[in-house]
Amino acid sequence: MSMMPQTRSDSIISTTRRDELMRDRGDHGIALLTTMIILLLLSAMVVGVSWLVLDDQKLGGNNTDRQRAFYGAEAGMESLTASLENLFAANYAPDKTAINNLLTTPGPPSNIPGVQYIAAGSSSPGSGYQISFTPSPSNANLPASSFGTISSGTYSGLVGLMTPYTLTVTARTTPGSEVKLQRVTQTVGIPIFQFGFFSQTDLAFFAGPNFNFGGRVHTNGNLWLAEGDGSTLTMSQKVTAAGEIISKNLENGWLTSSSYTGTVNITTGSGVADLTSQSPSQSVLGNSNYYGNIGSYDTTFKSMANSVYNNHIAVAETGVRPLNVSIATPAIGGQPIDQIRRPQHNEDTTNSAKLAERYYSQTSLRVLLSDYDSTGSCAGSDISSTSATDLPNLIKIDYQSKTSPGTWVDVTKEILNLGYTGRNINPQGSSTAPPALAALPGSQINAQGPTAHAGVSTVNCNDPSTNAVIRLARVRDNPSFWSSGNHCGATPGQHGTDYWPNVLFDTREALLRDTALGGTQLTLAGAMHYVELDVTNLAKWFSGTIGTNGTNVLATNGFSIYFSDRRGEVKDPSPPTSVATTAALTGGFGYEDFVNPASAGGCTNGTLDQGEDVEGDYVNGVDPSPALRTYGGTPAFDNAGIASIVAPLTGLTPSTVVSNNPNCTAAGKTWPYAIANNAQDLRENPPLLFRRALKLVHGDTISLGTCNSVPCGLAVISENPVYVQSCYNNPGKCNMSSLSWSSTSVGSSVIADAVMLLSDSWNDVNSFAFPYDLGNRNSQTTTYRMAVMAGKGFPFRQPSGTAQDFGTDGGVHNFLRYLENWGGQTLYYEGSIASMYYSHQEVGVYKCCNTVYSPPNRGYQFDTNFLTPSLLPPLTPMLRTINTIGFTQMMLPTQ
Template sequence: MKSRKHETRGFTLITALLLLAVMSAISIGLLMMVNTEQKVGGGDAQNNLAFHNAEGAAEKMSSDLENTFRNAQAPLPSDICAVSNFPPNGPAGVTYTTYTVAPLDANGQPYCQGNALRASAWGQIASGPNTGLYAQLVPISMQTTVTQSGGQQVSMMRQAQVALIPVFQFGVFSDSDLGFYSSPNLDFAGRVHTNGDLYLGVANCCTVTFHDKLTAYGNVVRTVLPNGLAAAANNDNGQVLIPKATQGCDLPARPSCRAIAQNEGSVVGAGGKPPQSAQNNSWQNISLGVSYYNGMIKDANYGNPGGTGAVNLSLPFVTGTNFAYQIIRRPPAGESPNSPLGQSRLYNQAQVRVLLSDDPTEMLSNPNNTDGQTIRLANIGPYAYGVQTSIPAGLPGLGTGGKYVTYFATASTAMPDATQFATAGYACGGVPNNPGAILPTGGGGLDWPFAPIASTVPNTLPGNAPIITNNPTLGLTVAPPQAGTGPAATQCTNGNPPVCPANDPRPNMIPWTNVPFPINEANPAASPAQTTWNLLDGFLRVEALENGNWVGVTTEWLGLGFARGVEAPTVPGGGGAGSNPVNPDAILILQKVADRNGNDAIDAARSPFYTGNRSPYTCFVGKPPELLVDSQTTSPYFGDSYWGGVTAPYNVQSNTQFNWYPINFYDAREGEPRDTNFGNNSCTPNGVMNAVEVDVGNLKRWLLGTTGQTGTLVNFTNQNGYVVYFSDRRGMLPNPNAGNVKTGDSGLEDSINAASAPGTPDGALEPINNGKPFSPEDVNQNKVLDNFGSINEGLGFGYLAAPLYQVNNSVNRGVLRNGTPDPYLTVVGRMQQCSLASKNWVSSARHVLKLVDGSLGNVPLRPDNNQGGFTVGSENPVYIQGDYNSNANDPIWNGGADANGTAHAGVLADAVTVLSNNWADVNSLWSTPTQAQGNRPAATTYYRAAIAAGKNMSFPFPNWENANDYAFGTDGGVHNFIRFLEDWQTTGSTLNYEGSLVSLFYSTYNTGAFKCCTYSVYQPPTRNYVFDPDFTTPQGLPPGTPLFRDVDILSYRQTLTSRTY
């Protein structure tokens, strides 16, 4: 027993030691495990942190890349690579070992050198809401490697695609709210996008059919109109068909097409930013659901929750201070053409510029230019005795050895009015000091019974282009004395030939003269300079991009001519029906033959030519002729350059200078604040527009070298054709709200005045409506009322109703009489004879561009391959008269291919109005200017061109307005984006249009609000609107097409390849 105890001694100790060892091992294991877990967990945390830092760096790259393209229209490779220099300001211990952004070349290799993005190519956008659109694609590689302080490292790669999207790829685009409402049937292919709210509706009788995606960065509105009226109660409850898939609404089957219900907008009521009603809880399913629209209609709720994926599309220079209308403006002095804004201006993209101003220094990029190509449009200086121009065939050679010359239009208070003389009367001129007097035999009156008056406000008239011919002091004219102060009128004797009275108390009264005797009249003015005045004036400069340099071609263009007959030409060149009978090669048309009685023709019958016994002058039996014939050329259109010599008796001007009128017409939308038919010949100065016409067909002939000398040198490769830029700032005043410089604004914003039934201007901006950032009158968005443009309105339009011929009762003083400028004359009374405005000088910013003779085959193309296109960019409104780039025989209207001679055409302007083949300027001024029906009949006409222009802002429907005019307060909708001035409805005429409708900005020159449907402005056409499928491919786009920027991320991955650094 004792032995056994000895053998077991220490067992407990050993067991305890073993347990201790086991426990120690477990403790050590646990400790090691905990340490390992801590290390592993810490490493994972650091790796996760590195991953997120890398992800954040990639996001910053994407944002900086997008900003690069927003700030420069055509960034260089170095601009893109410069994004690599601005990594994030990461937390302490984080190092951005790699941070590179670069474009990729054709081999997929990054590069940062060169003057252009070499690898950019046209292709279809692969992702995002603009998937499928063709765009100029710029592949971008982005790489970042982030290293943490503990050595953890994550690399991230992104592949991006910068899509430069042509705006004319859209069938309809609007930078602001876009409205389809209360319209007739519309079936318009092409995508639709707005950066504002999309109003969807159509007249109760009708259907609007879409064929492609609809996107709105704002909301989709179904239940109200833009002026706040209920849609269902105001003829806006027709059928709206939207495809559920591509081509889903195409005929004949319409395989996947659905009519949107009234309650299927993205908001339940009014839109706005922010929306003025709640979000529709079902919208996500309506927009994206397969059983509804499957993503074919999307919104974004202005980037707030509730949107379904639309994006904002804007021009690259648009910011809070630079607005899209700058694309058509002249650049201010000192702006670099390579700046982000400068690159986008059509002025800098053009190959031909046509510029007019009252101050010649405003038109020169180099004011010290002395090339002699800035020409004053008056019979002074080098053109005192006319301009040698193109002439119609068949004119005999001049016996003097001189050349035929055309004079700039001039007016005189000594010219009798051919409309006011009785057929049986005998007249020796007019009635000095009493322009409205009646001759004893029943004749009387003067064609220009009054000279323009001076403005009472300093610095509001053309400081360097006075209206008076040959006035060395550059002074202004004076108004004729008050009526009734001059000697009584006398009458030619009734004989054959009649004899002018020998006892006429008026010395040297020679209103109808036999050149070379000068045309002067001693009364009523004190000097010859105060009896005549220029009807055009201002300075003209035309320049072209030839061999990389801008070259003045003004004298060359004026040498081709600048005058036409009573109607605009429809055929280029001369010799045929529709051609220009005066200057057959003229490109720029500034004046037309004086149609003194407004019958749209020149009376051929003239009375015999006699000489009186006081001094050589002409008496006429009965009614005087409309045009004076030059005694040396026997032509009413031309003088003889021989008589323009420097020594007496040859330094005399031709009386043909009085045979011209400016090209004026009445735009009732601009002239009338309300849709009111006054039933007479009255109008307002705000609606009298003076046009410069571009004969498109003759421009093409010049570019081809058929006329002139230098047209073939004009660049046509930069833009795959030609861009012509136009700006007429005559009459424009400095903007006191923009540094007192001319900005391109007309200064006529006081145009809505919804609180006043007659539309009387109140001198204040309209209230800002809920959900809107600007007043509806603040079209240039500077938050100030710009009404400075009325100060010099109507200076050439004479006087209001009695007392006549008193300066204080002139049209201009009527505009300014009540303190607040009123260009509509709503208080003091209207201009009673709008026909007088057809003949007189337009003194204010009421100057426009008219495109004529642009039918199929007349629009310029590239001369090397007969392809490409032609775009007109204009700071002023553009009026397209007659067929343009198409005609009735064009096969496209029956589904055929492009005809030979079709150009890819575009027009970008402040506003665009179409005038039919039947338009005549005289009809808008001589009949009833406020009644389209019976006075301005339209005819079916064809237009094919992309149009980018402005419109007016919407505002609440006034409570005084007639319920039938429920569209008042809107911008007119898509169907009225192209503006009209004629009666298309009564004549059953169709407006055929193929192109793209783009509203890029609000109109800042033509500021008149849309008005309908008393039909003072127009009666609607049958609309045949078609999207031009040529615009879906790069080669089919017009030159100078603006490009939007959209950055899309194509791929995103972590690089797991081990780094060697």
């Protein structure tokens, strides 16, 4: 086979092919490199994404764990705050031990998985749960307190006694996340007289004329708001109710659409708005409300209160909580009325905390009157011998030493040696020496005095005991030492029979309905026997002007006196548990069967009706053991009102002294509303029932010197009702024709079972001569400047056929009670009003306006001086609450 020779063209082709092959080989290398680079980049991205996912998972787990720690700390903080609040509710002044006990009992929450309360740098469970406070300079076991303005919360703007605490909670999770929270909390004591009106129970406004008192309004119950047709109620400060606000009914169920369509203006912060024009106009549904029976909450009320009133009105559902006094806390176990009650026997050992909270233990001076525990006999008397047998320990007067607080020094003889008898208030124009019976006047007689102010005439009889601090009796109308030149008989009496008890007739207490009995038909219940307290002479004794020991009394921020008269009281066989577990004296009248709605005359029915359970214990407004009490309703005489009297020359003659009540004849003669056959019998004899009171006289000027650079104030506290006669604490401006208050008045208060205001024209005799005739019980414009804490009646549903406001407690405009015809006269009052309990002694239901009183022009106003703590009356009660003022998350290096 022969070979063909290679031509030039073949050579060229071979070279080209080789170049192509070489070029293809280079391209393949680049592709491989590119692929490898791409794979490397993809691998890097996968690794990065993987790391990112893993990191996110780790971070997400950390965030979740931190959130668990935060919420655990928050839960612990709320638990610790609640524990402190509960402690404060039970114990108003906890010490260091009680506070620290909260860290373990109840201690931190134990039901949050994976969370422990451990402080930084510690491994001890619970160490992250802490409360700290600044110790008091005087006692390191107690937190320091100081007065200051409340900066936030429902009661912001008021001045309170504040005790700050710092609460710290550190929460740590099992993986190690940690959160520390810190909160500043205050327990606050608010002086009760910084409110215009405060009520422990339901509070009702429904005045007929315009009413504008001023000051804040708070009730621990429901608030009933209405105003008479064509008039305006003005509430210029914040209004709060721990219950509800009702505007479509009075508390007795009466529809406000009839007779009560007036304006109810409440502050918005920058002005006022009429509540009755809002939608809704109340916080509950419906218009069939009455005390003890109200509709369910209207959920639209909150937005209305916010948008219209800027939350200047508030109810339970918008955050309002009750404010309580210390004695009513569970740790002490008392009721608000226990503040004015006498203590039980051995209370100093069985419940010393309760004893310490009673005014009985706190005041400068005490006046106590009592019976012996059992009936005794009197061997000597003014009739059978020349001297009477000494009966010791029926009256005791003692003061608390300022050099040794808690030590009481007896001054009974010192006070009584200043005198204890009062003037004749009904001098006779001719001789009516005993045994003749002095006549009652045929028309209103002049005021009984002791002071005479412009435009007022008195009977012009002088006191036989001009320096007396208390007066236990007075010269009778017709004393044996009467003379034509001395009708008053103010010279020293020669016989005990020349003196009669101090007694007035209270028409509100006397009647079951606002219907007059016959002019001479006076019930036993209406005769109120009182001790007269001369306020001017009391101030003189405290100042050392009279007597010897007044300057030794305890008077830290002013002076005070406690009064209790239990003569004639009957033991309650089944007392409230807050008092005793066996039969005991409770300070109550002991007769509650006075509503009886089915009876036109209010006659007894023997069953417990709404409005009658006034002496029971109440927890959140409810008596857990309601009972009808009538133990005090039997008058202290024998034979159903038949007495044997001495008739000259004929020996003993039976005489009927008590008759049936013509409106309730079936009730007989042995109940409080039986009729005394002669009005003078009630005036000159001891009471047949527990009807005791205190009357304040001569109180227009109170001069006690200076306490802590301000004028010393005066607090008068009485377990019994108090009647304030004539002007009080307004020197030189008693019967002013226009509103003008003296600059020399002092911080004063009257705290009692009930408070009745008697004008400058008052005379006890007129109340007996004209018990149901307002035309002969005319008043005089009078001024009163004092804070008042007292009781009121128990509201009930309006019985058929009664007045539209019968069944109410009278409303705030009638909380201060009246017994006179005030028509055309003005009653000026400046102060603060606190309704803390139901009256236990003056239990007569509210009634107006046929027999008891006709209303005054009310010149009422809140005393803004009380917003300054140093100007408050001495021993002003304190209300307790808790306020949170700060919240912080602490950032630590360990976090």
